Amino acid sequence: LNAEIIAIGSELLTPQRVDTDSLYLTDQLNSLGIEVTCKTIVGDDRERLAAAVRLAVSRSAMVLLTGGLGPTEDDVTRDAVAQALGRKLVYHQEVADQIEQRFARAGRRMAEINKRQAFIVEGASILPNDRGTAPGQWIDEGDVSILLLPGPPGELKAMFEGQCLPRIQRKAPKQVIRAVCLRIAGMGESDVDQLIAPVYTKYTNPATTILAGAGDIQVHLRARCDTEEEALALLSEVGAPIEALLGDRIYSRSGDPIEVLVGSMLRESQSTLAVAESMTGGELAARITSVPGSSAYFVGGFLTYTNAMKAALLGVDLETMAEFGAVSKETADAMASGARKRTGATYAISITGSAGPDSAEDQPAGTAYIGVAGPNGCDVTHRRFLGDRPHVRAFAAQLALDLLRRRLRA
Amino acid sequence: LNAEIIAIGSELLTPQRVDTDSLYLTDQLNSLGIEVTCKTIVGDDRERLAAAVRLAVSRSAMVLLTGGLGPTEDDVTRDAVAQALGRKLVYHQEVADQIEQRFARAGRRMAEINKRQAFIVEGASILPNDRGTAPGQWIDEGDVSILLLPGPPGELKAMFEGQCLPRIQRKAPKQVIRAVCLRIAGMGESDVDQLIAPVYTKYTNPATTILAGAGDIQVHLRARCDTEEEALALLSEVGAPIEALLGDRIYSRSGDPIEVLVGSMLRESQSTLAVAESMTGGELAARITSVPGSSAYFVGGFLTYTNAMKAALLGVDLETMAEFGAVSKETADAMASGARKRTGATYAISITGSAGPDSAEDQPAGTAYIGVAGPNGCDVTHRRFLGDRPHVRAFAAQLALDLLRRRLRA
Numbered sequence: 001l002n003a004e005i006i007a008i009g010s011e012l013l014t015p016q017r018v019d020t021d022s023l024y025l026t027d028q029l030n031s032l033g034i035e036v037t038c039k040t041i042v043g044d045d046r047e048r049l050a051a052a053v054r055l056a057v058s059r060s061a062m063v064l065l066t067g068g069l070g071p072t073e074d075d076v077t078r079d080a081v082a083q084a085l086g087r088k089l090v091y092h093q094e095v096a097d098q099i100e101q102r103f104a105r106a107g108r109r110m111a112e113i114n115k116r117q118a119f120i121v122e123g124a125s126i127l128p129n130d131r132g133t134a135p136g137q138w139i140d141e142g143d144v145s146i147l148l149l150p151g152p153p154g155e156l157k158a159m160f161e162g163q164c165l166p167r168i169q170r171k172a173p174k175q176v177i178r179a180v181c182l183r184i185a186g187m188g189e190s191d192v193d194q195l196i197a198p199v200y201t202k203y204t205n206p207a208t209t210i211l212a213g214a215g216d217i218q219v220h221l222r223a224r225c226d227t228e229e230e231a232l233a234l235l236s237e238v239g240a241p242i243e244a245l246l247g248d249r250i251y252s253r254s255g256d257p258i259e260v261l262v263g264s265m266l267r268e269s270q271s272t273l274a275v276a277e278s279m280t281g282g283e284l285a286a287r288i289t290s291v292p293g294s295s296a297y298f299v300g301g302f303l304t305y306t307n308a309m310k311a312a313l314l315g316v317d318l319e320t321m322a323e324f325g326a327v328s329k330e331t332a333d334a335m336a337s338g339a340r341k342r343t344g345a346t347y348a349i350s351i352t353g354s355a356g357p358d359s360a361e362d363q364p365a366g367t368a369y370i371g372v373a374g375p376n377g378c379d380v381t382h383r384r385f386l387g388d389r390p391h392v393r394a395f396a397a398q399l400a401l402d403l404l405r406r407r408l409r410a
Numbered sequence: 411l412n413a414e415i416i417a418i419g420s421e422l423l424t425p426q427r428v429d430t431d432s433l434y435l436t437d438q439l440n441s442l443g444i445e446v447t448c449k450t451i452v453g454d455d456r457e458r459l460a461a462a463v464r465l466a467v468s469r470s471a472m473v474l475l476t477g478g479l480g481p482t483e484d485d486v487t488r489d490a491v492a493q494a495l496g497r498k499l500v501y502h503q504e505v506a507d508q509i510e511q512r513f514a515r516a517g518r519r520m521a522e523i524n525k526r527q528a529f530i531v532e533g534a535s536i537l538p539n540d541r542g543t544a545p546g547q548w549i550d551e552g553d554v555s556i557l558l559l560p561g562p563p564g565e566l567k568a569m570f571e572g573q574c575l576p577r578i579q580r581k582a583p584k585q586v587i588r589a590v591c592l593r594i595a596g597m598g599e600s601d602v603d604q605l606i607a608p609v610y611t612k613y614t615n616p617a618t619t620i621l622a623g624a625g626d627i628q629v630h631l632r633a634r635c636d637t638e639e640e641a642l643a644l645l646s647e648v649g650a651p652i653e654a655l656l657g658d659r660i661y662s663r664s665g666d667p668i669e670v671l672v673g674s675m676l677r678e679s680q681s682t683l684a685v686a687e688s689m690t691g692g693e694l695a696a697r698i699t700s701v702p703g704s705s706a707y708f709v710g711g712f713l714t715y716t717n718a719m720k721a722a723l724l725g726v727d728l729e730t731m732a733e734f735g736a737v738s739k740e741t742a743d744a745m746a747s748g749a750r751k752r753t754g755a756t757y758a759i760s761i762t763g764s765a766g767p768d769s770a771e772d773q774p775a776g777t778a779y780i781g782v783a784g785p786n787g788c789d790v791t792h793r794r795f796l797g798d799r800p801h802v803r804a805f806a807a808q809l810a811l812d813l814l815r816r817r818l819r820a
Contacts, residue, residue: 012449013436013445013446013447013448013449014436014440014619015433015434015436015437015440016433016619016621016630018428018429018430018433019428020428023425023426023428024425026423026424026425027425030424030425035423036423037423037452037453037455037458038423038450038451038452038453038458038462039422039423039450039451040448040449040450040451041448041449041450041451042447042448043447043448045447048447048448048469051465051469052448055461055465059458059461188518189480189481189482190480190481190482190521190523190524190543191521193481193482193483193521193523194521194522194523197482197483197523201483207420208484209420209421209454209484210482210484211421212480212562220421275692275713277692277695280696280699281695281696281698281699281700281704281708282685282687282692282693282694282695282696282698282699282711282713283692283696283699284692285687285691285692285695285696285713286690286691286692286693286695286696288691288692289690289691289692289693289715290691290799290800290803292766292767292768292799293768294691294715295715295716298691298715299715299716299718299719300712300713300714300715300716300719300723301692301712301713302710302711302712302713302723303685303692303695303710303711303712303713304710305699305704305705305708305709305710306705306709306710308709309709309710309753312752312753313710313712313723313752313753342722342723343719343722343723356702357702358702358703384516384517386512386515386516386541387541387564388541388564388568389700389702390564390700391564393700
C-alpha cells in the first residue's frame, strides 16, 4: 500500500519554510506498513492543486492533503479536490453550527467567512476538529482514500490519531516494515556501492538506499513483510553478506553516529580522551561532547590555531615546525603526544592541516595530518580531502574518530 | 516567470529528512523575480519521476531537479528525464575522463559504475562540477528550461551560482525582488514580533517573515517591484522604523551570522581572541573558525571538561571550584582570565555550565556562565537556557559571541 502527501500553502514555497507535517504523517504511515512514495507542495492555487490531486489519485492508494482548509479566499483545498474528483461541494448547516458554537465558547462571534468551512465534498465523511475550526474530510474514490487534514500540527495530530489511524489500520495490510542502518567510515559512496551492489540488487525487498555524508556512508535496508519474523529474517539474509563484505569498515549497526560508538568504547575500556585541534578549530571536540554523558571520558584539550600556541600549549618544538611545517607528520605527532602528556588522558587525537579555501605553507587546501597517541605510541595518518571548508573539516573530524575507533578495537 | 523544483531521493521520503536544497534554490530564484510554484519530492523511482517531469514541463517555464545524479543503480534522474522528454542518453567520453582525473587527483581509481555519470541527455549542455563527480545538465525543451543539478548542497551551490545564475538572468523578467535580512541577538521571537508588527502589518509588499534560531532571530523583508530603485525605496520605508525599534539588538543587516561580524570587528581593531570552553565543548571555537581567514584573529584556546583540566590548563583555583562550583560566576571569571593570560590574546571568552540532559552540581540543565575578559577586565553573564542539549549549547555559543560583539562596540 502506498500513500502520497500534498501540502498546501504559499508560505511553504518561500525560502524560509519547510513542510514538517509530512514528516509526522510519514512516520505514522510507515508504522502501519504504508510507504510514502511522493510529496508535493503547492501554493494556494486551485488549478495546480487539482492537477496534483488528479495525478496522485491515479496511482496511489491513499492521498493525504494538509492545509488550505481555513476560511479565507486563499484556502482552496475544498474547491480543488471537488474539482479534481468531479464532485459538488455541499453546505452542511450542522458543521456551520459547530463552528459557531466553538467561537461562542471563546466568547467571540463567528465571522461570515467561516461558513466556507462548512462546505464538504459530496460523499465525504466529516472528521470533526477538536482543536480548531476546520473539519477534516475523508473521501473514498474507488479504492483510493483521500484525506483532507488541517495544516496546524496540533490539529493535524489530534485528528489523525483520533479519527484516521483506526480507519487506516482496517484498510492497511497486515504488513510490517523493519529497517537497519549500517554506517561506514573510510570509504566513498561509489566504492561502497560497487562492493555491495552484487548482493542488494538481487532483492527489491528489502529496499536498499545508500546515503553519503562527509567520510560517512549510510546503508539503509528496509524490509516489508507480513510478519516481524519474516522482515527480520529477510534483513539478516541480505544484511549478513553485506556486513561480511564491508567488514570492520562498519562502525555502527544501530544508525548511531561514530562519536556515540567511540564514546561507548572509551567508557567500556575506562579510557579517557583529549584533543589538540588546529584545522578543525573545535569541531572534533564539539562532536565528541555532543553526546550526553561524554564528560565521563572526555577530559578536554587544546585549540592551537597558531604556531606560537602549538608551542606554548602543547610543547611542539618551534624548530620542528620551522623544519617540517605546522602541517606535517612531525607536528601532528608532537601535538597528540603533547596533549596526552599535558592532560594525562589515555588517548589524545591531534588534527593539523589546511581547511581552505586558501592553502597553508604550500600545502594544498584539504591536506590533513591526524595523530592518535595512546599507551602504545602515536600514529599519524595523512590524507587530502576534497571539497570546501565545512566539508574538509567534517571529513577530518570523522576520520579522526574512525582512527581512534580502530585503535580502541585493536 | 515561474519555476518548479523536483527533489529526488528515497531518503527524502523518510520521517527523518527534509529537502533543504529547494530552500536555497527558492531564495536564488526569488532574487531574480522568479516565483517557485510547486515542489515535488519523489523517491528513486524512474516512472514516478518521469511523470513529475512531464507535468512540470507542461506548465512551468523552469524545472529544476536536484539529486539522483550519482553513480549507483538508485540514481535515476538521467534516465527519467530522458524518458519524459523522449530523448536519448549519450555517453560522453570527455566527461568520463574528467571524473577519472578527479579520482586520480585524490590518489584513487575511478569505480566502473562512475561511467554512468558520463551519460548526458541528448541536446543538453553539460554543467561541469568542480566539487564532485556528477556533472549537471541544462536542457531546453521549447520555452522550458530543465536543469539537472547535484543533490549535495556544496556541489549544488557552486554549480548554480557559477553556471546557472547568469544564464537564468538573461531569461528572467524585468521585475526585481530585493530583500533585506536583519539578524537580532538577545530577543525571543514573539518579543520581536510584538515590537515590530505595528510597522510591518501595514504592508503586504514588502512581505515580512520572522524566523527563530537559537538566540538568533531573523527578520526578512522581501519587496517585489518593477525597478530596483522602487524595491530599495520600499525596503527602506519599512526597514527604517523596524531598525529604529530594534536598535543595537540588530547585529547584522547583511544576513551574515554573528561569527562573521565579530570576526570583522576583531580584524578591524587588530585584536586577537582565545576561548575556554566547558559546556559547549568546542562548539564556540568551531563557529569562530568556520569563517575563512579566522586564523588572522583567533589564536586558540582550551577545552576543559573536568575540574582538573580547568585547574591544570587555565589555572582555576581548585578551592574556588570547591567553594562556588565549577558552574559559577567565579569559575567563569577565572577561566576567561586564565585563557587570556596563557594565550596573550586581547580577548578571551569562557563558557561553563550544564548542557543537559542531566544537571551538574545542583545547577539545573541549561545553566550557563559566560565570561568575556579583555583589556578592561572581565564580565560574567549568567543565563538559563531552555531546550535540549544541542539547543542549549547553540544558545550559549550565540550569546557568548553577542557579548563579545557588545564589548567590541563599546
